[in-house]
Amino acid sequence: xxxxxxxRVCIVGTGLLGASLGLALRQAGFGGTVVGVxxxxxxxxxxxxxxxxxxxxxxxxAAVSDADLVVLATPVGTVIRLLSDLxxxxxxxxxxxxxxxxxxxxxxxAAALANPGRFVGAHPMAGGERSGPSAAxxxxxxxxxxxxxxxxxxxxxxxxxxxxxxxxxxxxxxxMGPAEHDAAVARISHLPHVVSxxxxxxxxxxxxxxxxxxxxxxxxxxxxxDTHMWADILQDNAPAVLAALADWRAxxxxxxxxxxxxxxxxxxLWLDEASSMRxxxxxxxxxx
Amino acid sequence: xxxxxxxRVCIVGTGLLGASLGLALRQAGFGGTVVGVxxxxxxxxxxxxxxxxxxxxxxxxAAVSDADLVVLATPVGTVIRLLSDLxxxxxxxxxxxxxxxxxxxxxxxAAALANPGRFVGAHPMAGGERSGPSAAxxxxxxxxxxxxxxxxxxxxxxxxxxxxxxxxxxxxxxxMGPAEHDAAVARISHLPHVVSxxxxxxxxxxxxxxxxxxxxxxxxxxxxxDTHMWADILQDNAPAVLAALADWRAxxxxxxxxxxxxxxxxxxLWLDEASSMRxxxxxxxxxx
Numbered sequence: 001x002x003x004x005x006x007x008r009v010c011i012v013g014t015g016l017l018g019a020s021l022g023l024a025l026r027q028a029g030f031g032g033t034v035v036g037v038x039x040x041x042x043x044x045x046x047x048x049x050x051x052x053x054x055x056x057x058x059x060x061x062a063a064v065s066d067a068d069l070v071v072l073a074t075p076v077g078t079v080i081r082l083l084s085d086l087x088x089x090x091x092x093x094x095x096x097x098x099x100x101x102x103x104x105x106x107x108x109x110a111a112a113l114a115n116p117g118r119f120v121g122a123h124p125m126a127g128g129e130r131s132g133p134s135a136a137x138x139x140x141x142x143x144x145x146x147x148x149x150x151x152x153x154x155x156x157x158x159x160x161x162x163x164x165x166x167x168x169x170x171x172x173x174x175x176m177g178p179a180e181h182d183a184a185v186a187r188i189s190h191l192p193h194v195v196s197x198x199x200x201x202x203x204x205x206x207x208x209x210x211x212x213x214x215x216x217x218x219x220x221x222x223x224x225x226d227t228h229m230w231a232d233i234l235q236d237n238a239p240a241v242l243a244a245l246a247d248w249r250a251x252x253x254x255x256x257x258x259x260x261x262x263x264x265x266x267x268x269l270w271l272d273e274a275s276s277m278r279x280x281x282x283x284x285x286x287x288x
Numbered sequence: 289x290x291x292x293x294x295x296r297v298c299i300v301g302t303g304l305l306g307a308s309l310g311l312a313l314r315q316a317g318f319g320g321t322v323v324g325v326x327x328x329x330x331x332x333x334x335x336x337x338x339x340x341x342x343x344x345x346x347x348x349x350a351a352v353s354d355a356d357l358v359v360l361a362t363p364v365g366t367v368i369r370l371l372s373d374l375x376x377x378x379x380x381x382x383x384x385x386x387x388x389x390x391x392x393x394x395x396x397x398a399a400a401l402a403n404p405g406r407f408v409g410a411h412p413m414a415g416g417e418r419s420g421p422s423a424a425x426x427x428x429x430x431x432x433x434x435x436x437x438x439x440x441x442x443x444x445x446x447x448x449x450x451x452x453x454x455x456x457x458x459x460x461x462x463x464m465g466p467a468e469h470d471a472a473v474a475r476i477s478h479l480p481h482v483v484s485x486x487x488x489x490x491x492x493x494x495x496x497x498x499x500x501x502x503x504x505x506x507x508x509x510x511x512x513x514d515t516h517m518w519a520d521i522l523q524d525n526a527p528a529v530l531a532a533l534a535d536w537r538a539x540x541x542x543x544x545x546x547x548x549x550x551x552x553x554x555x556x557l558w559l560d561e562a563s564s565m566r567x568x569x570x571x572x573x574x575x576x
Contacts, residue, residue: 125499125500125501125503126501126502127503144501144502145498145499145500145501147499174498174499176499183494183496184494184495184496184499185496185499187490187491187493187494187496188491188494188496188497188499188500188504189500189501189503189504191487191490192487192491192503192504192507193503194543195483195487195507196507196562197558197559197562197563198536198539198540198543198562199479199480199483200562200563200565200566200569201539201561201562201565202475202479202532202535202536202539203475203476203480204565204569205475205535206471206472206475206476207472208471208472208473208475208476209476209569210433210460210462211413211433211435211462211472211473211476212413212433212476212477212569213413213414213432213433213477214414214432215413215415215477215480215481215510216476216477216480217570218506218507218509218510219480219483219484219506219507219510220562220566221506222503222506222507223559223562223563223565223566224563224566224567225563227556227559227560227563228556230559231552231555231556231559234547234555235547235550235552235555238547238548238550241547242544242547242548244490245540245543245544245547247490247493248486248490248540249537249540251486251489251490252486252533252536252537252540255482255486255533256530256533259522259523259526259529259530259533260526260530262523262526264519264523267519267522267523268515268516268519270485271485271511271515271518271519272515273489274484274485274486274488274489274508274511275485275488275511275512275513275515277488277489277492277511278488278508278511278512279512281488281492281497281500282505
């Protein structure tokens with residue numbers, strides 16, 4: 001997978017994303033050592049038990065000090081804190097990346113590293129409503145997109161290492177700027193998530209939940225996600241999420257106007273357009 | 289399943305819901321005759337071919353004239369027209385029901401029948417994004433809720449026949465008033481549907497669709513539904529859908545305020561509440 005310079009990979013945070021990465025590296029034939037960092041002993045035992053890591057520790061500074069590739073797989077808030085706390089602890093040649101759902105604040109925080117060019121922001125679009133190493137799967141990432149957000153300061157060889165890893169795990173690699181990433185995911189990921197929670201709240205308040213069926217169940221699946229991780233995301237990406245909410249209200253306005261004017265042709269067209277957009281998206285064959 | 293008085297069932301409209309009903313009746317051991325009405329010869333051939341009906345015709349008036357139970361399985365607009373067109377064609381003892389997604393306008397239209405007490409409004413909460421008899425499944429209804437909307441004018445024996453049928457097909461029977469039904473489904477079904485279309489439109493407009501993953505795919509599944517049927521529903525249930533949209537804006541306001549004030553505890557609480565509501569709902573074990 002990697003060349004000889006990447007022998008030791010350290011995954012900081014072995015929840016669903018971190019532990020799945022460990023399993024996926026192994027499955028993809030990575031022959032080096034994977035070290036997992038977790039605070040809780042039970043988490044360390046579990047990641048060792050399922051074979052997601054070769055070694056497990058709670059000493060982050062020690063674990064990253066001799067790693068060739070460090071993957072920060074914690075919630076976004078912790079990634080930013082770790083970049084600051086560990087700034088002088090990484091090997092000078094180490095490549096550092098993350099799996100966080102927002103990128104601008106993380107990439108900005110990485111500018112304070114001793115070698116900022118070694119950091120490559122990454123956001124694999126994988127996860128789900130489960131959390132923890134018990135939900136880990138070697139195939140979690142396979143076939144899904146990963147967004148990399150290098151800047152002008154990013155070393156080309158560091159970008160190549162991170163890109164090589166995700167491609168080896170079967171991901172489709174997309175590259176965009178950190179701010180562009182945050183605006184896009186606010187619309188394709190963060191808004192859908194909060195909409196899922198809003199639908200669940202509203203259906204419950206309606207008193208009609210007994211009559212709800214598979215449609216509502218699938219529309220509220222995301223609402224069962226890790227709430228602390230999502231609070232992190234909403235706080236960290238607040239400006240883009242608020243902008244997406246403003247666009248969302250404009251969509252609500254358009255729909256309301258269609259229903260109020262009772263114009264059948266335009267209502268059908270509105271629904272048809274959405275249906276066609278989805279068909280074209282799925283037909284592209286590159287969706288997860 | 290039924291007593292001797294129900295020997296001949298006529299299903300008017302053999303799309304996904306009608307054809308699945310035919311298959312389900314057969315699977316549940318119904319020993320009488322099922323007649324399907326469809327305009328298109330190809331649809332009639334297909335429903336006969338898959339064994340969803342014993343007889344198929346395009347002559348609605350003739351088909352309903354000797355049926356003991358008539359199930360109007362067409363879009364809501366057509367149900368209302370059929371109730372008017374066929375008002376004098378039903379057997380006086382026939383039970384008439386429907387599977388439409390809105391109930392008030394249909395129940396009101398049934399008041400013009402020669403024997404309005406024979407009509408029982410019904411809304412099985414089953415379907416999906418597929419349509420047509422080729423998507424029919426004998427198990428489509430199994431384990432899901434069906435809402436019946438009898439009024440003071442409804443004959444008890446007619447209600448019993450309709451209730452018996454859906455129970456025999458494994459559905460959970462709920463009873464509520466037509467207006468109460470329409471307000472509830474606007475929140476648990478119609479709003480989720482239009483939200484799904486809105487998310488698809490917004491994700492496409494964002495230009496970030498290449499990076500979207502399974503979360504968005506499941507959140508937009510409903511947008512692939514039958515657009516003409518859904519236009520019918522939105523038009524027919526416009527007042528309740530507009531009221532649901534007003535509630536929805538209030539939910540957007542609350543979320544916006546939470547994010548703007550950046551109050552982590554309240555953001556986590558808001559997400560936790562939605563997650564708990566969903567867990568309690570699924571744990572009840574009565575959801576589809």
